[in-house]
Amino acid sequence: MFDFPVATGSTRAAYIAGTFDTKARELFFLRQCLERLGLRVVTVDLSTSGKTSLASVHPREVARHHPQGEAAVFSGDRGSATAAMAQAFEAFVGTRRDLGGIIAAGGSGNTSMATQGMRALPIGVPKVMVSTMASGDTRPYVGPSDICMMYSVTDVQGIHRISERVLANAAHALAGMIAHPPAVSADSKPALGLTMFGVTTPCVQRVAKRMEEACDCLVFHATGVGGQSMEKLVDSGLLAGVIDVTTTEIADEIAGGVLSAGPTRMDAFARHALPYVGSCGALDMVNFGAWETVPERFRARKLYRHNPTVTLMRTTPAECEAIGAFIAAKLNAMRGPLRFLIPERGVSAIDRPGEPFHDPEADRALFSAIEQSFRAGPDRKLQRLPLHINDEAFADALVAAWQEISVSSPHARRA
Structure with missing residues (x-):
């Protein structure tokens, strides 16, 4: 584990992670919601396809954090690439000095990659995962962490009357946690x-x-x-x-x-x-x-x-x-x-x-x-x-x- 520097005040940014090659519309909708609420947003692409990315952080930048470098992520095999990107993302989040909270959305692949990074963050850092997997056994994704899992109801595919409400609620939840952190307890006992x-x-x-x-x-x-x-x-x-x-x-x-x-x-x-x-x-x-x-x-x-x-x-x-x-x-x-x-x-x-x-x-x-x-x-x-x-x-x-x-x-x- 790493010593994660919790961002404070105006330095805090809302991070959005996911595969922008397949979920760009949904992830950019989250960005729009968060920016309307006055938050600075950083988008992180976890795609393993090698396609051009419009996210703030290119998937190759994330992949460089894998112990074996980019080649381990962009292997051409979807299963191993996804696992490697998850490992790279876990290392990547430990380097971000402005991360005030993180949100992601997607199916099993996105959920697996994003939550591996979320689990590496300290307890108390806001974490929201909108997922098609959130209505089943979430232990593999949440583990011992404080990840908020929200069921997407429909697949995370397109913006419509249901996904719009679910994603907007998730964005507002993250924004509230970032903008209004709980007061530090006055209890001085260890x-x-x-x-x-x-x-x-x-x-x-x-x-x-x-x-x-x-x-x-x-x-x-x-x-x-x-x-x-x-x-x-x-x-x-x-x-x-x-x-x-x-x-x-x-x-x-x-x-x-x-x-x-x-x-x-x-x-x-x-x-x-x-x-x-x-x-x-x-x-x-x-x-x-x-x-x-x-x-x-x-x-x-x-x-x-x-x-x-x-x-x-x-x-x-x-x-x-x-x-x-x-x-x-x-x-x-x-x-x-x-x-x-x-x-x-x-x-x-x-x-x-x-x-x-x-x-x-x-x-x-x-x-x-x-x-x-x-x-x-x-x-x-x-x-x-x-x-x-x-x-x-x-x-x-x-x-x-x-x-x-x-x-x-x-x-x-x-x-």
């Missing part, structure tokens, strides 16, 4: 990220309660996009640190569940030297949907109906060993002060004696794998505690760990 799952709720609620006077506590649901969202805020400079109680998304990444945050989970703390307190919350489980959605290869495993729409699978000792190795490698790459606390008596509400996922052997494999690979240092400590994750004393230990590492951190003291 923002603290916490991760939670239903089975770690008692722990996280206690931590948040104890921290609420000192910090603005932001709790993220560890459902894949939750962890991504937290780390997006880290990259955007909006968190002073985290208490990452619930690292369960890593279990889904390793064992093939549906709530993975991807292989880059925890990488934000290698990019930013923020205080990090972590734990093993819900690493005993892998998530699937309703019972019938569990893949056939897992049907003989230890499964638990969490509710009618969520089925949990207990992680095995081998999976726990791999999860532990993953976590240790991420911890070793972190740049800031860190504490990682291991709850030896169970990592979730259903991982304790008498509960369905109680498996001391699997937990030992997890804890040992982390401990064996973890590189300790003066401000990098691993701590094993004879406690369950939802014990009150464990919450107290997490808070104490945060207080210990945040005292000397300028990040944790900032507003």
